[in-house]
């Protein structure tokens with residue numbers, strides 16, 4: 001930026017005029033440079049951007065020995081100053097693999113015209129890397145798989161098969177699809193848009209936020225199901241902050257119960273609860289049992305958001321006789337419109353193949369826009385939208 005000149009009160013107006021002209025020229029030149037640079041970067045990015053960077057990250061990590069269950073993708077994903085920051089946690093067999101993957105990421109970031117950085121305050125970690133791309137950023141934690149990894153069940157990856165690998169379904173295949181939009185309550189901006197979506201699309205509201213209560217009331221009034229989005233301890237807590245009212249695994253029974261009760265009391269009109277974050281807490285059967293007992297006491301339902309492959313939340317809910325189920329697809333872990341559409345296709349496919357499916361998205365402008373656009377086409381595409389509570393048993 002050109003430095004601002006001190007205003008001169010002298011009467012030498014021609015000199016002043018010349019100065020003003022010079023300032024204008026500098027600003028114009030700056031703007032031209034800025035936009036030219038931006039377009040150049042965008043073009044270069046799109047040239048290699050057929051795939052999501054997350055897909056590349058998964059592939060590269062797999063090559064260095066990370067098993068699918070040890071890649072914790074997009075947990076959480078946040079929006080910071082208009083940029084989607086996607087957190088990935090990857091466990092690798094050894095320190096050498098960490099070193100090699102670091103090198104891979106450096107090269108990969110360069111081909112995406114991105115910027116890779118390792119902030120000094122994170123250096124004590126096994127390896128935390130930030131990759132800034134156009135409109136999004138990756139906060140990548142690399143660690144050596146230790147005792148912790150052993151507790152993660154070695155299930156097949158939850159990642160759905162690619163569309164090309166699937167058999168085509170008969171045209172008659174029809175299914176029910178539920179969509180829940182998480183993380184409401186922080187601000188009111190997108191509430192009218194969410195309220196205008198089909199009534200079957202439900203919203204999960206975080207407790208104790210400035211707009212938790214009025215958001216719940218507004219969506220209930222407009223016919224949508226309201227869910228409590230109960231914050232739970234993620235791996236990486238407290239750096240990863242689930243927000244006020246979170247359930248922590250270090251809490252004794254009494255505290256877990258009072259924390260759940262306060263959250264249940266804070267958000268009105270709820271029909272059920274699903275977890276916000278919770279990659280650590282939902283693996284803890286003891287904590288989950290206390291949580292589920294409180295939920296059962298209110299006659300509510302529970303939907304497992306599945307932020308970790310090792311979750312036992314659904315099992316704990318079932319043990320308490322709570323109607324429960326699980327999220328099948330995350331719609332907007334990648335916040336690009338085409339990625340959201342792809343995930344919606346996936347959800348529709350699963351609903352048609354299996355009879356029903358549950359998708360979770362977030363209160364993000366792009367997600368709402370995609371849903372708004374697609375709203376009319378659901379039945380033509382072979383699915384009926386239903387509120388999530390209808391799919392829990």
Ligand SMILES: [Zn+2]
Nearest residue numbers: 182183276277
């Ligand atoms: Zn959430």
